[in-house]
Structure formats: C-alpha cells, structure tokens
Amino acid sequence: MTEILRVEQVTKTYGKRGEKQYQALKGINFTVNSGEYVAIMGASGSGKTTLLNILSTLDKPTSGHVFINHEDNSTLNANQLADFRSKQIGFIFQDFNLLENLTNRENIALPLSLRGISTKRIDPLIDRIAGRLGIEQILAKYPAEVSGGQKQRVAAARALVHEPAILLADEPTGALDSKSARELLDTMEDLNQNDGITTLMVTHDPFAASFASRILFIKDGKIGKQMLKNELSRQEFYHLLIDHLDTDE
Amino acid sequence: MIWKLSLTGIKNRFKDYTVLFSGLVVANMIFYMFLTIAINPAFIKNDIQTSTSYVQFTFGFGIVLLVIISMIYLVYANSFLLSMRKHDYGMYMMLGAKSSKIGVLIFLETLITGILATSAGIILGFGLTTVVAKLLIDKLGLTVTHFSPILPNAVLWTLIFFTLMFLFGALKNARKLVRTPVISLLKDEQKPAEMSHKTGLRSVEAIAGLVLLAIGYYTLSLPAAMILIIIPVALVTIVAGSYFTFNSFFSALIGFLLKRKDFSYRGIRVFTLGQLKFRIHDYTKILTIISLLFALALGAITVGLNFSTLKDQATASTYYDTTIVSSSSAVQEAKKQLHIKHEQTYHYKENKKYLYFKRAEFSTNPVKNNEFYVKNDTPAYKTVNLKIADLAKQGTTANNALNSMLPAKHHKPIRLVSQQKWAGLKGDKQFVTLLTVKNFQQDYPILLKIEKQQLEESKNYANVYQSSKAGAYQLVMNFSSGFEFMGFFLGFAFLTMLASTLMFKILTGAASDKIRYQMLFEMGTRMSVLRNSIKNEIGILFILPGILGVIDVLFGLQMFRVFLPAPYHNLWIPFTIFIILYVLYYLITVKLYEKIVLKSDTVLNKGE
Ligand SMILES: Nc1ncnc2c1ncn2[C@@H]1O[C@H](COP(=O)(O)OP(=O)(O)OP(=O)(O)O)[C@@H](O)[C@H]1O
Ligand SMILES: [Mg+2]
Numbered sequence: 001m002t003e004i005l006r007v008e009q010v011t012k013t014y015g016k017r018g019e020k021q022y023q024a025l026k027g028i029n030f031t032v033n034s035g036e037y038v039a040i041m042g043a044s045g046s047g048k049t050t051l052l053n054i055l056s057t058l059d060k061p062t063s064g065h066v067f068i069n070h071e072d073n074s075t076l077n078a079n080q081l082a083d084f085r086s087k088q089i090g091f092i093f094q095d096f097n098l099l100e101n102l103t104n105r106e107n108i109a110l111p112l113s114l115r116g117i118s119t120k121r122i123d124p125l126i127d128r129i130a131g132r133l134g135i136e137q138i139l140a141k142y143p144a145e146v147s148g149g150q151k152q153r154v155a156a157a158r159a160l161v162h163e164p165a166i167l168l169a170d171e172p173t174g175a176l177d178s179k180s181a182r183e184l185l186d187t188m189e190d191l192n193q194n195d196g197i198t199t200l201m202v203t204h205d206p207f208a209a210s211f212a213s214r215i216l217f218i219k220d221g222k223i224g225k226q227m228l229k230n231e232l233s234r235q236e237f238y239h240l241l242i243d244h245l246d247t248d249e
Numbered sequence: 250m251i252w253k254l255s256l257t258g259i260k261n262r263f264k265d266y267t268v269l270f271s272g273l274v275v276a277n278m279i280f281y282m283f284l285t286i287a288i289n290p291a292f293i294k295n296d297i298q299t300s301t302s303y304v305q306f307t308f309g310f311g312i313v314l315l316v317i318i319s320m321i322y323l324v325y326a327n328s329f330l331l332s333m334r335k336h337d338y339g340m341y342m343m344l345g346a347k348s349s350k351i352g353v354l355i356f357l358e359t360l361i362t363g364i365l366a367t368s369a370g371i372i373l374g375f376g377l378t379t380v381v382a383k384l385l386i387d388k389l390g391l392t393v394t395h396f397s398p399i400l401p402n403a404v405l406w407t408l409i410f411f412t413l414m415f416l417f418g419a420l421k422n423a424r425k426l427v428r429t430p431v432i433s434l435l436k437d438e439q440k441p442a443e444m445s446h447k448t449g450l451r452s453v454e455a456i457a458g459l460v461l462l463a464i465g466y467y468t469l470s471l472p473a474a475m476i477l478i479i480i481p482v483a484l485v486t487i488v489a490g491s492y493f494t495f496n497s498f499f500s501a502l503i504g505f506l507l508k509r510k511d512f513s514y515r516g517i518r519v520f521t522l523g524q525l526k527f528r529i530h531d532y533t534k535i536l537t538i539i540s541l542l543f544a545l546a547l548g549a550i551t552v553g554l555n556f557s558t559l560k561d562q563a564t565a566s567t568y569y570d571t572t573i574v575s576s577s578s579a580v581q582e583a584k585k586q587l588h589i590k591h592e593q594t595y596h597y598k599e600n601k602k603y604l605y606f607k608r609a610e611f612s613t614n615p616v617k618n619n620e621f622y623v624k625n626d627t628p629a630y631k632t633v634n635l636k637i638a639d640l641a642k643q644g645t646t647a648n649n650a651l652n653s654m655l656p657a658k659h660h661k662p663i664r665l666v667s668q669q670k671w672a673g674l675k676g677d678k679q680f681v682t683l684l685t686v687k688n689f690q691q692d693y694p695i696l697l698k699i700e701k702q703q704l705e706e707s708k709n710y711a712n713v714y715q716s717s718k719a720g721a722y723q724l725v726m727n728f729s730s731g732f733e734f735m736g737f738f739l740g741f742a743f744l745t746m747l748a749s750t751l752m753f754k755i756l757t758g759a760a761s762d763k764i765r766y767q768m769l770f771e772m773g774t775r776m777s778v779l780r781n782s783i784k785n786e787i788g789i790l791f792i793l794p795g796i797l798g799v800i801d802v803l804f805g806l807q808m809f810r811v812f813l814p815a816p817y818h819n820l821w822i823p824f825t826i827f828i829i830l831y832v833l834y835y836l837i838t839v840k841l842y843e844k845i846v847l848k849s850d851t852v853l854n855k856g857e
C-alpha cells in the first residue's frame with residue numbers, strides 16, 4: 001500500500017513569543033495510506049481544526065513535518081503551496097463551501113481552470129463527476145437555489161473534480177439535517193470504496209465517524225487511541241464506538 | 250461600559266475609520282472650497298466681468314450639483330460606516346445591550362464623526378483653497394485678484410449643510426440598526442446573486458438602453474435654437490438609457506462572456522465575471538449616477554477651459570495690435586519696449602472741415618483690415634487691404650474702417666491729396682501709426698499701457714480705444730478666467746466626490762467578499778492571481794461609468810457650439826487631468842479593498 005499522508009512530530013503553538021502562548025498540538029504522528037478512509041474524532045477544542053489547517057497547508061506547524069505524496073510541505077514557498085493545494089487537496093467544510101455568485105457548474109469548474117486544464121476538457125470532467133454525485137440537474141442553478149445537502153454534494157464534486165491525492169473534510173455534515181447528512185456520508189463512503197478516493201474527515205459526531213475505516217482520537221493536542229473497522233459492519237462499528245466513548249468519559 | 254466597548258471597536262477598525270474620516274474631510278474641503286468662490290461677492294464682481302445674472306445662474310447651478318453629489322456621497326459614506334460597525338453593535342445587542350442604547354451610540358458616533366470631519370475639513374479647506382487658487386492663477390495666467398480663501402459665509406453654510414446631512418445620516422443609521430434583526434447584523438450579508446433568468450426581457454431592456462442613449466446623443470447635436478427640446482429630451486433619454494445599459498446590457502455582456510467557456514474557464518476568470526455580474530446589478534443606480542456626474546464634471550472642466558478660446562476670438566477681429574497717435578515721450582518710451590513686427594505711419598493735416606492725407610502713403614502701405622464672414626457656421630475673419638479709392642468716400646467699409654482708427658469726436662470727411670498739395674495745405678499736422686507686434690500675448694500689457702496713456706492725454710482717443718485689441722483681450726480674459734477657475738473647481742470637486750462615492754460603495758461590499766477570497770485561497774489560488782482578479786473587477790467598475798461619462802461629454806459639448814467657437818479644442822487637457830485623478834482613486838480603492846479582503850487573522854498572512 002502506498003502512503004499518501006505522513007504526519008511527523010507536528011506541534012502547534014498559538015500566540016507570539018513573550019505573550020500568552022497556547023500549545024494546541026503537542027506532537028502528532030500518523031500516516032494515511034492510499035484508498036483509506038480516516039476519521040479524526042475529538043472533543044471541542046481538542047485541536048481538530050488546527051490539525052486540518054496544517055494538513056491542508058493553510059497553516060504552518062510550529063515544528064514537525066507533513067508529507068503529502070512524499071512531498072514535504074514545509075519546503076514550499078507561498079506560490080508553490082497554492083499550486084500544491086490546487087493539485088493535491090480537495091476540501092469540504094461545514095459551510096461557506098460554495099461561491100454564491102457562481103452557478104454550481106462554475107463552482108465546480110474553478111479547481112480545473114485554476115490548474116490550467118484546457119477549456120474544452122472542463123465541461124466533460126464536470127459532467128462526469130456530477131453524474132457520479134447525482135447533481136446533473138442542478139448544475140445550472142446558483143447555490144442559493146439548492147438545498148443544503150445538494151450544496152454539500154456540489155462542494156464534494158468541486159473537491160474531487162481535479163482528482164486530488166486526498167479529500168479533506170472538516171465537519172462536512174455539521175450544517176445538514178440528518179437525512180441530508182446521511183446521504184452525503186453514503187456518497188463519501190461510496191466514493192472511497194468504489195473510486196478509491198483517499199479521505200480524511202474531522203468530526204465530533206460518532207455517526208459520521210462510523211463510516212470511516214479507521215478512527216484516530218485526538219485529545220488535548222495528542223493522538224490517543226485508534227480504532228479499526230476491519231470486518232465490522234458500519235452499525236457494529238458505530239456501537240463499538242459509542243461504547244468506547246462512554247467508557248472513555 | 251458600553252461606551253468603552255464602542256471606543257474599543259473604533260480602535261480595532263482604526264484603519265477603516267481613517268479611510269472614512271479622510272474621505273469625509275476631503276468632501277468637506279471641496280465643498281467649502283467651491284462655496285468660497287461661488288458666494289464670494291468681491292471675486293464675482295471684480296474678476297468675472299460679465300452680466301451678473303448669467304454668472305449667478307452658473308454658480309447657482311454649480312452649487313445645486315455640488316449639493317446633490319455631496320448628498321449621494323454622504324449616503325454611501327454613511328452606509329460604509331454602518332457596515333463597518335454593525336457587527337460590533339450586533340454583538341453587544343446579542344450580549345444583552347438594549348437596542349435603544351445601541352441606537353443612541355450609533356447616532357452619536359455618526360454625528361460626532363461627521364462634526365469632527367466637518368471642522369477638520371473647513372480648517373484644511375482654508376489651506377487647500379489658498380493653494381489651489383494660487384496654483385490655478387499662476388499656471389493658467391488668470392487675472393484673479395479678489396479671491397480670499399477665508400469667507401465666513403462659506404464656513405457657516407458648509408457647517409450647516411454637513412451638520413444637517415450628518416444628523417439625517419445618524420438618524421438613519423440608528424433606525425436601521427435598531428430595526429435589523431440581530432442575526433443579520435452578525436452575519437455578513439451573503440446576498441445571493443441576483444438571479445433573473447428572464448433573458449428575453451433582459452435583451453429588450455439592453456437594446457432599449459442603447460437606443461435611448463443613441464436618441465439622447467442625437468438630440469444633443471440638434472441646432473441650438475431647439476434648446477428647450479434638447480435639454481429635457483436628452484436628460485430623460487440619457488439617464489434612462491444609462492440605467493438600462495448598466496442594468497442589462499453589461500450583465501448581458503458578462504453573461505455572454507461566461508457562456509464562452511474558452512474565455513471564462515481560465516484561471517479564476519469565471520469568478521471575476523461572477524463577481525461583476527452580481528455587482529453590476531447591485532451597482533446599477535450608482536454607476537448610472539456616476540457616469541452622469543462624471544460627464545458633468547468633465548464637462549465643467551472642458552467648458553471652463555474652453556472659455557480661453559474666446560481670447561483668440563477677441564483678438565481675431567482686429568488686424569492691428571495698436572494705434573499710436575501721440576508723440577509724447579511717455580508713449581514713445583513705452584513704444585520702445587514693444588517687439589514690433591510691422592509699423593506704418595500715415596500723416597495728415599486737420600483743418601476745420603477736412604482731414605488731408607497723403608495718397609502716396611496709402612499706396613506704398615495699404616491699410617489692412619480683418620473682415621468678418623461665416624465659414625461652416627462658425628465666425629471667421631480674413632485680412633483685406635482697404636481700397637484706396639473708397640477711403641475718401643463716406644459710408645464705404647474702407648472709410649468706416651479708417652475712421653475707427655483715427656482719434657476724433659466728430660468724424661470729418663477724409664481727403665486724399667498728392668505730396669505737393671499736402672505740403673501747401675494749412676492745418677494741424679498729425680499722424681497715426683498702426684503697428685503689429687511679434688507676440689501679442691506677451692506685449693499686451695504694454696500695448697494697454699500705451700493706449701491708456703493716450704486716452705489720458707486726449708479724450709479724442711476714446712474713439713480708437715473703443716476697438717482696442719488689448720482692451721478687448723483684457724475683458725475676455727477676465728471673463729474667461731473666472732469661468733476657467735470655476736470649471737476647474739467644480740470639476741475637481743465632482744471628480745473627487747464621485748470617485749470616493751464609488752470607492753465607498755465598493756469598500757462597503759468588501760466585508761462580505763472576504764470569505765469568497767478566503768475560499769479561493771484555500772482552494773489553491775495564488776495570491777497574485779487573487780490580486781489580479783481584484784484589480785480587474787474594480788477596474789471594470791471604474792471604467793464603465795468613466796467610458797459612458799466620456800461619451801456623454803463628447804456629445805454634450807455640442808450644446809456649447811453657440812457661445813464657444815471650438816468646444817472640442819484642447820480636449821486632451823481636461824481628459825488627462827481627469828484620467829490621472831481617476832486612476833489615482835482606482836489605485837487607492839484597490840489597495841484598501843485588498844487590505845480588507847486579503848487580510849486574515851490566522852491563515853492568509855502565513856501564506857505570504
Ligand atoms: N488562532 C488561534 N489563536 C489562539 N488559540 C487558538 C487559535 N485557534 C485555535 N486555538 C486554540 O487551540 C485549541 C484547538 O482549537 P481547534 O479549533 O483546533 O479545536 P477543534 O478541535 O477544531 O474544536 P471544535 O470541535 O470546537 O471545532 C483551542 O483551545 C483553541 O482555543
Ligand atoms: Mg473545529
């Protein structure tokens with residue numbers, strides 16, 4: 001199995017030197033292999049968003065290294081980082097995922113045009129991913145004209161259309177009702193299992209986490225335990241997770 | 250407690266506050282500056298020597314326009330202030346502050362900001378007025394002498410106007426803040442794009458806009474006699490045409506570009522176009538207003554500058570630069586200072602009945618005269634030699650022309666005689682010297698001095714002075730200087746205010762754009778690409794009304810054909826000044842917008 005992501009001894013301290021400092025991450029280590037679906041769980045304030053921002057190169061670690069596709073992020077300058085993100089990473093966030101002044105199709109086109117993909121190839125690529133996510137009918141609409149669940153699918157399409165090395169999701173279901181949340185999670189699972197999309201999702205919701213094949217627990221800025229789904233069904237994994245969280249409190 | 254919070258809020262937004270405050274101060278300075286000339290009785294009386302009712306109308310018109318633009322400007326500046334502060338105040342309200350108390354706070358904040366800005370503006374206005382007045386007077390060679398930068402009446406009216414405006418603004422802000430639900434205060438408005446899919450109606454509107462503009466422009470070219478039709482028709486069609494054009498033609502154009510995928514699917518063009526599509530709709534009103542005011546401002550400067558062409562007009566009607574009939578040492582000394590190009594002297598003897606000239610002097614040196622005629626609807630002059638045979642015939646052009654060059658209260662008949670006969674005649678021996686100088690503009694003060702001196706020596710010279718070239722020149726110069734001065738002031742005032750209005754409108758939207766740029770950055774857009782997108786977007790918002798305004802001016806100048814000989818003369822001067830000022834505003838807006846949009850507390854600064 002090929003390694004897609006490696007996190008080595010990553011720490012993050014907020015606050016300038018001399019001022020009041022706070023260490024949000026205290027030495028994080030883990031790897032994610034190609035085709036894996038990993039969830040990172042943790043209570044509020046445990047450092048999930050901080051970690052995700054570092055993985056996505058939006059923020060720099062205070063110390064340590066992040067390798068995506070064996071490339072060390074910390075050696076890249078600002079422009080290289082931007083290019084790196086546009087090539088290797090797909091994002092889905094809790095909200096504010098789409099640009100409201102663009103149609104859904106135009107939203108999905110952005111990562112491709114950003115990378116300078118030939119204009120003729122863009123529409124076919126959009127149509128393909130839209131078909132995969134079942135959003136062909138709403139491509140001409142604006143984000144404000146579709147439901148929250150549909151919006152997140154469009155966001156997923158945009159995150160995946162340029163075939164990034166890894167899909168990063170920060171509480172993607174956080175703003176959705178349970179039915180839409182379920183649909184999105186099914187889609188993400190489907191994409192992972194059938195299209196081999198490597199996925200890393202951050203969440204505090206056990207239900208969302210139970211779709212992953214592996215769960216890392218983050219607590220006080222450190223990775224504590226990890227749980228593997230192995231041969232368990234999603235329901236069984238979910239119950240195991242609930243039990244684990246109960247005993248842990 | 251809440252006062253302290255409010256002050257902290259201001260401290261946190263200090264940069265934005267500085268922008269707002271300096272914008273208000275500038276508006277004030279300009280308003281004051283204009284008022285000082287507009288209602289400066291000494292200046293108008295002494296430096297603009299023309300029929301006063303006309304001047305008062307022009308200045309009155311100027312003041313009305315200035316008040317309108319100031320009001321529009323203040324409305325936008327005011328909503329910028331509210332957009333800047335509403336998040337803070339929404340927060341206090343969520344924390345339990347009474348909305349009535351918040352209302353009082355924003356009311357006082359607006360009013361105090363306004364009054365401070367007004368005071369600062371007036372004080373700085375003294376300086377600005379002095380500097381600009383001096384600059385214009387020096388650079389343009391204007392003869393403005395009765396201009397004083399400190400005028401109590403102007404101070405008073407500026408104070409009254411701005412205080413009233415800020416009072417209304419403060420009331421409006423307070424009402425708006427109290428009535429808006431807290432939740433929408435806290436959330437930056439994520440207004441969805443205006444989504445009208447009625448393309449049919451849209452294209453009708455787009456065509457109607459262009460047709461109306463065409464009608465308006467055509468109307469402006471109608472003969473001046475139809476002025477009563479021209480003004481209302483042009484006003485209505487151009488205003489409506491500009492509105493429709495912005496409302497639909499440009500969005501149709503953007504829609505078209507968005508559909509051309511080989512154009513739009515490059516970099517983040519699709520985003521820039523999306524922003525514009527969204528914006529132009531939202532901006533229809535302000536872009537319409539700005540294009541019209543832009544036209545007025547540019548028109549004011551162009552027309553103002555154009556009055557100087559009247560100077561050439563004034564000098565074209567007379568061939569000789571001066572007439573000398575006195576041999577006094579004062580006159581002859583002054584004459585030595587002239588740079589004479591050509592000089593011809595005619596001697597005559599005057600008795601009780603006749604003036605006797607030597608015929609030979611006229612045949613060796615014919616008297617030249619500029620004759621008026623109309624060429625392609627514009628007045629023109631051609632130089633001719635006066636017919637010697639006609640000189641002595643009363644009532645002929647030649648006779649009249651010669652008479653107007655001679656000093657005499659009652660014109661005696663002219664007789665042309667031979668040299669021998671002349672020598673034998675009795676009578677008062679006199680002469681008349683007609684001369685031209687190498688550079689009239691340079692020598693005209695001396696010419697004027699010579700003529701005044703002769704007038705002093707003999708009342709009879711008044712006849713000659715009546716058609717004095719230097720005198721006419723001075724008169725027109727005084728008159729046109731005043732207009733040039735006003736045109737410049739008005740033009741500057743308008744341009745700075747309308748450019749700042751556009752600036753505030755754009756900056757007001759910046760807060761809600763921030764998240765979009767953040768998103769693009771996260772998706773892996775290079776900083777330079779984001780900057781270019783901002784430059785293009787704001788550039789287009791500036792350019793569109795600019796272009797429409799320039800077209801308005803180009804057509805509108807035709808109306809001035811009646812009293813300006815060449816309204817399109819030296820057009821590049823006002824245009825250059827305008828473009829420089831406008832570009833400056835554009836650059837400032839881009840910088841400020843970038844500061845708001847590309848600045849993020851956690852993420853973006855690390856990307857640099
Ligand atoms: N910019 C910052 N400056 C200082 N401290 C910060 C900053 N961002 C986060 N923190 C602190 O770091 C810690 C981790 O924050 P983080 O946002 O990563 O938590 P989280 O796990 O994402 O929480 P949640 O589930 O609530 O989103 C928190 O204690 C937070 O207060
Ligand atoms: Mg978080």
